[in-house]
Amino acid sequence: xxxxxxxxxxxxxxxxxxxxxxxxxxxxxxxxxxxxxxxxxxxxxxxxxxxxxxxxxxxxxxxxxxxxxxxxxxxxxxxxxxxxxxxxxxxxxxxxxxxxxxxxxxxxxxxxxxxxxxxxxxxxxxxxxxxxxxxxxxxxxxxxxxxxxxxxxxxxxxxxxxxxxxxxxxxxxxxxxxxxxxxxxxxxxxxxxxxxxxxxxxxxxxxxxxxxxxxxxxxxxxxxxxxxxxxxxxxxxxxxxxxxxxxxxxxxxxxxxxxxxxxxxxxxxxxxxxxxxxxxxxxxxxxxxxxxxxxxxxxxxxxxxxxxxxxxxxxxxxxxxxxxxxxxxxxxxxxxxxxxxx
Amino acid sequence: xxxxxxxxxxxxxxxxxxxxxxxxxxxxxxxxxxxxxxxxxxxxxxxxxxxxxxxxxxxxxxxxxxxxxxxxxxxxxxxxxxxxxxxxxxxxxxxxxxxxxxxxxxxxxxxxxxxxxxxxxxxxxxxxxxxxxxxxxxxxxxxxxxxxxxxxxxxxxxxxxxxxxxxxxxxxxxxxxxxxxxxxxxxxxxxxxxxxxxxxxxxxxxxxxxxxxxxxxxxxxxxxxxxxxxxxxxxxxxxxxxxxxxxxxxxxxxxxxxxxxxxxxxxxxxxxxxxxxxxxxxxxxxxxxxxxxxxxxxxxxxxxxxxxxxxxxxxxxxxxxxxxxxxxxxxxxxxxxxxxxxxxxx
Numbered sequence: 001x002x003x004x005x006x007x008x009x010x011x012x013x014x015x016x017x018x019x020x021x022x023x024x025x026x027x028x029x030x031x032x033x034x035x036x037x038x039x040x041x042x043x044x045x046x047x048x049x050x051x052x053x054x055x056x057x058x059x060x061x062x063x064x065x066x067x068x069x070x071x072x073x074x075x076x077x078x079x080x081x082x083x084x085x086x087x088x089x090x091x092x093x094x095x096x097x098x099x100x101x102x103x104x105x106x107x108x109x110x111x112x113x114x115x116x117x118x119x120x121x122x123x124x125x126x127x128x129x130x131x132x133x134x135x136x137x138x139x140x141x142x143x144x145x146x147x148x149x150x151x152x153x154x155x156x157x158x159x160x161x162x163x164x165x166x167x168x169x170x171x172x173x174x175x176x177x178x179x180x181x182x183x184x185x186x187x188x189x190x191x192x193x194x195x196x197x198x199x200x201x202x203x204x205x206x207x208x209x210x211x212x213x214x215x216x217x218x219x220x221x222x223x224x225x226x227x228x229x230x231x232x233x234x235x236x237x238x239x240x241x242x243x244x245x246x247x248x249x250x251x252x253x254x255x256x257x258x259x260x261x262x263x264x265x266x267x268x269x270x271x272x273x274x275x276x277x278x279x280x281x282x283x284x285x286x287x288x289x290x291x292x293x294x295x296x297x298x299x300x301x302x303x304x305x306x307x308x309x310x311x312x313x314x315x316x317x318x319x320x321x322x323x324x325x326x327x328x329x330x331x332x333x334x335x336x337x338x339x340x341x342x
Numbered sequence: 343x344x345x346x347x348x349x350x351x352x353x354x355x356x357x358x359x360x361x362x363x364x365x366x367x368x369x370x371x372x373x374x375x376x377x378x379x380x381x382x383x384x385x386x387x388x389x390x391x392x393x394x395x396x397x398x399x400x401x402x403x404x405x406x407x408x409x410x411x412x413x414x415x416x417x418x419x420x421x422x423x424x425x426x427x428x429x430x431x432x433x434x435x436x437x438x439x440x441x442x443x444x445x446x447x448x449x450x451x452x453x454x455x456x457x458x459x460x461x462x463x464x465x466x467x468x469x470x471x472x473x474x475x476x477x478x479x480x481x482x483x484x485x486x487x488x489x490x491x492x493x494x495x496x497x498x499x500x501x502x503x504x505x506x507x508x509x510x511x512x513x514x515x516x517x518x519x520x521x522x523x524x525x526x527x528x529x530x531x532x533x534x535x536x537x538x539x540x541x542x543x544x545x546x547x548x549x550x551x552x553x554x555x556x557x558x559x560x561x562x563x564x565x566x567x568x569x570x571x572x573x574x575x576x577x578x579x580x581x582x583x584x585x586x587x588x589x590x591x592x593x594x595x596x597x598x599x600x601x602x603x604x605x606x607x608x609x610x611x612x613x614x615x616x617x618x619x620x621x622x623x624x625x626x627x628x629x630x631x632x633x634x635x636x637x638x639x640x641x642x643x644x645x646x647x648x649x650x651x652x653x654x655x656x657x658x659x660x661x662x663x664x665x666x667x668x669x670x671x672x673x674x675x676x677x678x679x680x681x682x683x684x685x686x687x688x
Contacts, residue, residue: 034505055507078500081352089376137386144382152378276638 002026003216004066004103006053006094007073009035011177012109012169015209016070017042023213030062030073053090059097068105068216069098074149080141087145088152095156105222106157107215110150110168112201112227113143117289123296124201126168126225139290140281165221169208169228170201170297175321177205178243181291183236185282189251195258196237198294201229204317207310214306226302230310230317233297246322258294343367343659346405346429348396348420349412350374350383353434356641357409358387360648364655371403396420400427407658410434413510414521418443421458425450430457430658432651435524437671439514441679448668457664459654460671462528464581466646466653469594469601470532473585476592477533481605483588488533488568490526490583493576496552503550515682516544517553519572525581526559526570527677528670533585534566536673540680547575559681570681581643597643599636600629 003020007013008029020027021043028047031037037048049062053073063069071094075086098106112124119129131139131147139147150166157164171180182200185192203211211228215221234242240253265288273279281287302308312320345367347354351374361369373393374380384392393399400408400423408424410417410433418438421431425447437460438444451458464470476482496502502509502518514520530537542559546552555574561567581596590605602622609617641648653665 032506052506079352081355082500084379084382085351085376088378088382092376092378133385134388148378148382273638278638278642 001067001217002028002065003068003070004028004030004049004062005070005072006030007071007109009037009040010072011174012172012205012208012212013072014040014042015174015205016072016212017046019206019209019213020070020216021046023217025068025213025217028062028066053094054086059094060100063097063101063103066101066103068107069094069103070107070109070212070216071153072109072212074109074146076142080144083141083145084148088148091149092152095153098162099156099160104161105163105165105216106153107165107167107212107221108150108153109212110166110225111142111146112168112170113139113290114147114150114168115290117293117295118286120293120295123298124227125298126227126301135286138284138286140287143290163222165215165223166225167211167215167228168225169203169211170233172203172205172208173317173321174205175325178247178321180239183240183243184292189249191240191251191253193236193240193253193255194261194292195294196235196240196255198236198258198292199233199297200236200239201227201295201297202233202239203228203230204310204312204320206320207312207317210311211302211306211308214308218306220305224301224305226305227297227299228302229297229299230314231299234314242318242322246318258292261292262288343407343655344370344403344405345407345409345655346371346373346399346403347383347409347411348373348399348424349410349416349434350376350379351411351413354383354409354411356644356647357411357432357651358383358389360641360651361409362387363648364652366659367655370405371399373399397423400424400429405429407432407655415439415510415513418447421447422450425454425456425458428454428456430459432459432461432654434461435463436460436514436520436678437524437675441675444672444675448672452668457658458668458671459650459664459666460524460674461647461650462524462666462670462674463644463647463650464525464596465528465532466649466665467596467643468599468645469592469596470529470583470646472601473583473592473594474532476590476603477585477587482585482590482592484565485533485585485587486566487586488530488566488584489570489586490529490568491571491573491580492522492525493573493578493580493582494522495577495579496574497548497550497555503552505551508551512551512553516557519544519552519554519557519574520682522572523678523681524674526572527674527681529583530561530563530568530570531670531674531677534561534563534568537561537563537568537677537680540677542681542683544683554683557681561677598629598633600626600633602626 003025008017009031017027017029028049030049032052033050075083114130116129116131184194207230208228266285269285361367369389371391372383372389373396377394380392408429408431410420414436417433421433424431496518511518511521539562544554545556546554557572559570583594585592592603594601602625604618636642657664
C-alpha cells in the first residue's frame, strides 16, 4: 500500500509519515519546494515529492501509484484570503489531480473548528451542529477555510465515488507546540485563565498521527467522520500547570469563571464592538465560545469504529513534549504497538 | 447599474464590501478560476451568480461595470474582453504590464464609448484630498515639490517573497516594487502634473526572490518636481507623502491618519518653532487615536478605494466627469513606464 501525505513536513504531517511507515505503508511525502528536510528524521525510504498546491502544475504525478491520499496541507498563517487560497483553492487543485488518477481513498484532516460551539451544549460529538453560512463568515480565516475545505472535499468524494474518511482533531499538542489557544488569554508571561476547570479537547501529535495511519489502512474507517481526541481531555488549569512547569514559564495565572468572562464579552460586544468590523477574536462572543466554551469531549465513535486507544497516555505525552528529545524512540514505540496488535 | 467582478482574491474583498454599500449598484456576478473561491465570495456577499469562466459571465449577465481584481498579468485580456462585451472597466493597479497594452485598452474603450479606470486609490484618501483642497483654495501656494516614500517589509515568506510559490508580480519589470509604482506615480501626477523626465535607481539590499527591493527616482514634471521611493528594508512600515508649497508644507503617513501642515503663523519668528511643534504634537496625538479606532471599523487605509468607487459610480450614473479619467490613467502610466528598470535582474 502506498500513501501520499500532503503537508508532510508540518507539525502533524511529519509524525503521520512515521506512523504510516510503522504500519508498513510506503510513503510519498509532499513538501513545498523550499522546505528544508534536515531535522525531520525520516527514514530514507520516504519518497519526497516537492510541490506547492497553489501553483504546481504536476500534481497528477504526485498521485501516480498512490492507493490512499492523506490530505493534511493547509495554510494557517497570513490573512484570511491567503489562508483560503492556500487551503481551499489548493485542495481543489489537488482533488482535481486525484480525480484523474487511480487513487480512490482519501483521508482529510479537518478540525473541531468546523463545529458551531454556540449551538452545542453538553457533549460535542460527530453529529453536533456545524457552522452554517452566512454566520460562518463571522468566524476567523482558519475556520472559514477549513469549513470550505471539508465541504468541497465531500463534494469531490461524492462525485467520484471515493472512500472518504474525515478526521477532525481537537487541539493537537506536542514538542514545540505545547501552548494551546484553549488556555485562555496570554499577556506576556502571564495568563488569564478563563474557566479553569473546563476540559480541553486535546490530542497529542503522536497519538493523532497514529489515528491517521490507522484510518488510511483500515477498511472500517471508510465513509466515516471521526473526532480525534485522546479522551475527555485535561482541565485547563491542570494542563496550564504542566505547560508552565515543562516550558519553564514562570508567569502569574489569574482564574476567571467562564460565565463571568462570556458575560463581559457579550456586554462589550453589544455596547461597543457590534458595529465594528475588525475586532480581536477574543472579544467576539461566537469566537470566544469556539475557543473556551465548557463542553464535554469524547472519542467513543473513534474507539468503536477502529478499536483505537491512544498509544501514549497523558504522562507519556508530557514526557514527549517537555522531556529530553528522543526522536528515534517514536518509531520504536509505533513498532512496539504494531507488534502488540499482531 | 449592474456590477460584476473578475477575481475574488484579497483586494476583491474591498471592492465587494464597498459595492454592497453603494446606492443604485447591483452586484450581479463574480468570477474566479477557483470554483470554491468564486462560490464562497458569492455566498458571503449575497451575489446571485458565480462563474469560473469570465466570458460566460459577460455573455450571461451583461454587466454595466466590470471590476478586474486579478493578478496584473491577466488584466489586459480580461479588460479587453469586458470592453468588447460593452462594460465600463475598473482595473486594479498596475493596470497592464506594459504601456502599449494600456494604450490599446484606452483606445478600444474610447471607440466603444466606455470608460477605463485604474484604481489610484490613495489619491482619494482624506489626507491627499485635504492637501489638494488647500492648494485649490490658494492657502498652500503653488506646489514646488512632492516626496513619496513607501517603507514596507515585503521580504517576508508569506507574500511577494514566498519561496514556494512565485508571486505573479515578480514577472513585472521591477518585480514586486512595480506593484507600488502606480501609487507613487499617481500621487506625483496629482500635485505636479505630467512628467517631462525621470531618473531612477533600482537596487537590491537583501537576499530574496525579488529582483529589486529598493527604488528611488527624481522626476521633473510640468508643475514641479518629485522624488519617489520604495524601501523594503526601512522600518517601521509607512507611506510618507510630503508636499512642498510656496506658502505651506504638508506631511502625511497614508497608512495612518496623520496629517500635519506647517505654514504662516502670526507669532514672532523666534517663537515659530515652538508654536509649530505644539500644534504638530497635538495633531499627531489626535491622529494616533483615530488610527487606532479605524482599525475596528471600515476600510482603514482603503478609504480612498471606497471613495473612488462611490464617485465613479455616481459619475457613470450622471454621465459626469470621472474622478480618474482616461487621460489621468495614461499620464500616470507614462510615468510608471519611465520609472521601470531598463533591465530585469534574474
